[in-house]
Amino acid sequence: MSNWVRAHTNIALIKYWGKKDEDLIIPMNNSLSLTLDAFYTDTRVTFDDALTADELYLDDMLQDFTALKKVKTVLDLVREKAGIRSKAKVESYNHVPTAAGLASSASGLAALAGAASLAAGLELSSVELSRLARRGSGSASRSIYGGFAEWQKGSSDETSFAVPVDDADWDIGMLFIVVSDKKKDVSSREGMSRTVRTSPFYQGWLDSLDEDLNAMKQAIKKQDIDKVGVIAEQNALKMHATTLGAKPPFTYWSPDSLKAMDSVRALREQGYSVYFTMDAGPNVKLICRQSQLEEIRTHLLSDFTGSQLIAARPGPALHVVTGPEL
Numbered sequence: 127m128s129n130w131v132r133a134h135t136n137i138a139l140i141k142y143w144g145k146k147d148e149d150l151i152i153p154m155n156n157s158l159s160l161t162l163d164a165f166y167t168d169t170r171v172t173f174d175d176a177l178t179a180d181e182l183y184l185d186d187m188l189q190d191f192t193a194l195k196k197v198k199t200v201l202d203l204v205r206e207k208a209g210i211r212s213k214a215k216v217e218s219y220n221h222v223p224t225a226a227g228l229a230s231s232a233s234g235l236a237a238l239a240g241a242a243s244l245a246a247g248l249e250l251s252s253v254e255l256s257r258l259a260r261r262g263s264g265s266a267s268r269s270i271y272g273g274f275a276e277w278q279k280g281s282s283d284e285t286s287f288a289v290p291v292d293d294a295d296w297d298i299g300m301l302f303i304v305v306s307d308k309k310k311d312v313s314s315r316e317g318m319s320r321t322v323r324t325s326p327f328y329q330g331w332l333d334s335l336d337e338d339l340n341a342m343k344q345a346i347k348k349q350d351i352d353k354v355g356v357i358a359e360q361n362a363l364k365m366h367a368t369t370l371g372a373k374p375p376f377t378y379w380s381p382d383s384l385k386a387m388d389s390v391r392a393l394r395e396q397g398y399s400v401y402f403t404m405d406a407g408p409n410v411k412l413i414c415r416q417s418q419l420e421e422i423r424t425h426l427l428s429d430f431t432g433s434q435l436i437a438a439r440p441g442p443a444l445h446v447v448t449g450p451e452l
């Protein structure tokens with residue numbers, strides 16, 4: 127039997143931004159995402175008595191201690207649950223169409239949760255897998271599912287997990303605009319922590335979330351691409367607004383991010399249902415009809431190069447694969 131597990135990345139339409147409990151990764155708010163076909167991670171875990179320390183190989187390269195930190199959290203939880211003492215070798219392959227900083231902790235930690243529990247002989251439910259992935263990285267809790275998923279914040283380790291919302295088997299897709307990042311990085315972990323602690327705008331973000339979440343769920347149910355897009359775009363802009371009020375302030379936007387936003391607005395003026403969202407980096411992700419992905423991509427080729435534009439469709443849940451795709 128193969129121990130390789132594949133998890134696809136997800137992009138939040140209602141963002142997770144801020145933790146109530148930084149150790150257990152309990153979020154301040156519910157979030158809602160779409161899992162995508164284009165980006166995924168294949169991972170295998172082998173528990174081995176002969177190892178003296180956990181090892182992480184990412185795309186065949188041995189990683190240092192920093193990269194191992196989130197991985198170790200998940201491995202320790204699995205060892206504790208399964209009564210295993212051995213160290214583990216983790217082999218992981220990231221499938222991102224370009225080397226463009228799109229590698230996501232969401233697919234990585236979700237695949238690890240699946241692969242480590244499989245290797246340990248644990249038979250976990252989706253909810254248990256979601257809780258386990260959450261401890262590695264919050265957004266990974268949603269990558270257990272295909273289609274749309276909602277991470278319900280809960281109030282404890284037991285009650286904070288994602289659930290499926292809709293299989294996304296309708297005319298929706300995403301187009302990634304990969305822009306260069308010349309600025310110094312503020313990780314999402316550090317960025318959200320600083321914002322919660324210091325930004326006077328953070329409370330405003332929290333206060334408007336219930337409304338966004340409810341409207342988003344309605345829009346998904348009605349398969350209304352324009353409503354989904356409008357709400358997602360506004361939600362992302364509000365999240366990014368909180369970072370400007372932080373001490374010290376920061377932004378994930380680059381000049382090219384603004385250029386991409388302008389292109390989206392111009393396409394909208396031409397009648398396309400197209401909207402954008404952004405995460406903890408300068409790349410811009412477009413929400414549009416799956417049936418118009420290629421048409422929109424063609425239009426954008428006047429502003430961006432082909433390799434900057436990556437189309438994605440809704441992707442599947444966590445699953446076992448016969449071997450890694452190399």
Ligand code: FM0
Pocket residue numbers: 137138140141142143151157231262263264265266314315404405406407
């Ligand atoms: O995905 O500190 O999961 O909802 O991408 O590991 O729990 O990397 F930038 C916005 C993802 C945050 C929004 O944070 O943080 C979203 C974000 P961790 P993550």
